[in-house]
Amino acid sequence: MKKSIKVLLIAILAGILIAGGIILYMFNMPHRDVIGEDAKFNIEAEQFVNEFMTNTSESNAKYLDNVVEVSGTVAEINEDQLKQKVVLLKAGNSGVNCTFTLETNPDAENLSIGDKVKIKGIVRMGASYDEDLDLAEYAILEKCNITK
Amino acid sequence: MKKISLLLLVLLPTLLFAQTKYVTRAGHANLFSTTVAEDITADNYKVTSTIDTETGAMVFVIPVQSFEFEKALMQKHFNQANFMDSKQYPKIKFKGEITNLSTVKWKEDGKYPVTVEGDLTIKDVTKSISEEGTITIKGGELTANSVFVVKGISDYNVGKPKSKKKKNNVAEDIKITYKGTYKVK
Numbered sequence: 001m002k003k004s005i006k007v008l009l010i011a012i013l014a015g016i017l018i019a020g021g022i023i024l025y026m027f028n029m030p031h032r033d034v035i036g037e038d039a040k041f042n043i044e045a046e047q048f049v050n051e052f053m054t055n056t057s058e059s060n061a062k063y064l065d066n067v068v069e070v071s072g073t074v075a076e077i078n079e080d081q082l083k084q085k086v087v088l089l090k091a092g093n094s095g096v097n098c099t100f101t102l103e104t105n106p107d108a109e110n111l112s113i114g115d116k117v118k119i120k121g122i123v124r125m126g127a128s129y130d131e132d133l134d135l136a137e138y139a140i141l142e143k144c145n146i147t148k
Numbered sequence: 149m150k151k152i153s154l155l156l157l158v159l160l161p162t163l164l165f166a167q168t169k170y171v172t173r174a175g176h177a178n179l180f181s182t183t184v185a186e187d188i189t190a191d192n193y194k195v196t197s198t199i200d201t202e203t204g205a206m207v208f209v210i211p212v213q214s215f216e217f218e219k220a221l222m223q224k225h226f227n228q229a230n231f232m233d234s235k236q237y238p239k240i241k242f243k244g245e246i247t248n249l250s251t252v253k254w255k256e257d258g259k260y261p262v263t264v265e266g267d268l269t270i271k272d273v274t275k276s277i278s279e280e281g282t283i284t285i286k287g288g289e290l291t292a293n294s295v296f297v298v299k300g301i302s303d304y305n306v307g308k309p310k311s312k313k314k315k316n317n318v319a320e321d322i323k324i325t326y327k328g329t330y331k332v333k
Contacts, residue, residue, distance in 0.1 A: 132241070
């Protein structure tokens with residue numbers, strides 16, 4: 001009797017520890033390593049933008065939250081409020097806005113306008129024309145680095 | 149006479165299309181909420197916004213997936229279907245107007261308090277809001293700042309528990325802090 005209670009207690013304790021460990025792991029789950037991830041799609045900036053413009057909902061489902069490698073020509077190089085480099089690949093009236101990280105900024109620092117590049121990053125938003133803004137919204141890629 | 153009309157002809161396009169529209173594609177929005185369990189904060193540096201100095205129109209588009217949280221798990225929950233459902237609804241939009249437009253001297257350096265009224269759309273639910281902010285003009289550059297609270301976030305179908313018995317564990321009020329530096333389009 002005594003022995004079985006002991007075993008039961010140990011089992012319960014072990015269970016609590018495992019559950020606690022899982023919760024702790026989940027809570028402190030690391031952020032997605034976008035830079036270390038392989039691209040799920042490789043696509044030309046022009047085609048990427050066109051897909052969003054012509055079929056928004058399908059493209060949202062296909063590309064959002066996925067890592068994509070986009071090839072295109074550098075049209076602008078800017079910096080955001082975090083001092084991250086933002087490189088625009090022009091595509092028609094719109095484009096693909098690629099934000100680097102403080103770690104990958106040196107990749108972008110060597111770029112010049114007109115350069116042909118391949119940039120990989122996670123897709124946060126598609127390209128569209130917004131009539132309220134009266135602007136073409138760029139597709140947004142973040143956590144970018146240059147692959148070629 | 150001929151010269152004057154020629155001059156007018158040259159000037160007309162610039163007069164008609166006077167540069168009155170300011171744009172940013174890199175506004176910063178921070179959201180902050182307090183719950184019993186913890187404080188939650190997230191940052192978004194990808195806000196697109198326009199200000200039309202002639203009509204007072206202000207538009208904001210915020211890509212939902214660009215909100216970054218300290219905890220990866222929180223970011224995951226934020227984007228999930230029962231919360232922001234960001235794959236289905238990738239943007240938050242505000243479209244409004246500055247109601248005290250005449251008090252802002254767009255060509256003079258200064259700090260101008262503004263009230264902006266308009267429609268906030270989250271997950272296809274649109275509600276009227278009115279918020280305060282400041283517009284700072286310095287050497288042709290325009291900065292917009294605002295701190296405001298979006299009240300009753302569950303009214304936008306955000307974070308509503310499926311079961312009515314279950315209590316909503318998300319704060320109803322979300323504080324937003326915004327800063328954007330604009331340039332002429």
